Amino acid sequence: METVVRAVIIFIFLTFALRIVGKRVLGEMSGYELILIILIPEILSQGLVGEDFSITNSIIGASTLLTLVMVNSFFSYRFKTYRDVLEGEPVILYNNGKFLTENMDKERVNVDDILNEIREIGFERFSQMKWIILESDGKISCIPFENNIVNPEHSKIV
Amino acid sequence: MEENIFSTPEVPSRLRFRNYQLVGMIFLFSIPLLAMTGLFSVKDKKIQTTKKNIEIKVDFNSRIRIGQTMKFNVSLNNISDSKIPSVEIDFAEDYVVQFEKVRSSPEMASKTGISLADLGPGEMKTAFIEMKAIEFGNHSGKLSVSSADEKLFETTLDTLILP
Numbered sequence: 001m002e003t004v005v006r007a008v009i010i011f012i013f014l015t016f017a018l019r020i021v022g023k024r025v026l027g028e029m030s031g032y033e034l035i036l037i038i039l040i041p042e043i044l045s046q047g048l049v050g051e052d053f054s055i056t057n058s059i060i061g062a063s064t065l066l067t068l069v070m071v072n073s074f075f076s077y078r079f080k081t082y083r084d085v086l087e088g089e090p091v092i093l094y095n096n097g098k099f100l101t102e103n104m105d106k107e108r109v110n111v112d113d114i115l116n117e118i119r120e121i122g123f124e125r126f127s128q129m130k131w132i133i134l135e136s137d138g139k140i141s142c143i144p145f146e147n148n149i150v151n152p153e154h155s156k157i158v
Numbered sequence: 159m160e161e162n163i164f165s166t167p168e169v170p171s172r173l174r175f176r177n178y179q180l181v182g183m184i185f186l187f188s189i190p191l192l193a194m195t196g197l198f199s200v201k202d203k204k205i206q207t208t209k210k211n212i213e214i215k216v217d218f219n220s221r222i223r224i225g226q227t228m229k230f231n232v233s234l235n236n237i238s239d240s241k242i243p244s245v246e247i248d249f250a251e252d253y254v255v256q257f258e259k260v261r262s263s264p265e266m267a268s269k270t271g272i273s274l275a276d277l278g279p280g281e282m283k284t285a286f287i288e289m290k291a292i293e294f295g296n297h298s299g300k301l302s303v304s305s306a307d308e309k310l311f312e313t314t315l316d317t318l319i320l321p
Contacts, residue, residue: 054223056320063189
């Protein structure tokens with residue numbers, strides 16, 4: 001009983017904490033990997049199982065967390081509003097030659113991050129891009145103009 | 159007109175599962191639900207009886223998890239007008255070896271027994287043992303209470319130690 005309550009509390013806490021931290025942090029992982037993958041489980045495991053390190057308690061804790069993950073995925077699949085609240089929506093960072101700086105500020109994505117993503121998909125300039133979107137999983141999608149044509153109106157952008 | 163790249167077609171969705179997923183989910187979901195009912199928690203058991211001139215109460219755990227400490231109480235109440243000479247409380251060795259003694263009051267006289275001094279008329283004494291579960295499985299063994307080589311009470315203790 002106690003372990004189930006602990007698991008529910010930790011799940012709710014992590015769900016909202018990771019949502020607040022922001023999708024970009026989850027998408028990057030490299031710099032924050034240490035905190036998210038190693039330190040947080042280390043800190044929370046004590047809270048999850050308490051002083052009881054029996055296999056029974058571990059299975060109860062793990063199955064409660066897995067159940068919550070599955071229930072969460074059911075709701076996420078069935079209800080768009082739920083999905084939008086918990087996972088967030090994609091955010092446009094760049095649209096046809098225009099940086100949407102308010103969105104970039106809110107998501108803490110800088111121009112260098114975006115340029116890095118552009119290079120990774122084999123392009124070199126913003127002017128080759130039609131859309132740049134921060135997806136809800138934290139990854140940046142760069143959508144170039146069709147046939148890789150550089151828009152002459154945007155050629156003044158790098 | 160502004161192009162909305164996030165617009166998606168309306169596709170009806172409903173939850174569907176493969177058979178093995180359904181079986182797995184029922185199994186997975188049942189664990190926290192059963193845990194909420196207390197099925198995997200510590201369960202106390204009380205045995206209370208009156209034999210001859212003595213009232214005996216035994217409190218122990220019939221279910222416990224490995225590594226947890228069982229609090230074991232044996233209370234003896236002399237309900238007669240005469241003194242009951244020194245009382246011995248003995249556990250079956252098969253049962254005791256599944257636990258590691260943490261502490262007891264009074265100190266155990268042997269590996270499996272506790273001695274209590276004479277019980278005066280109307281007097282009540284309690285033996286208290288804390289034992290840590292070290293071997294999982296269902297363990298049972300006899301507990302006997304005797305005085306001056308006369309067996310006053312005997313019962314079987316059953317404890318399930320979850321892994």
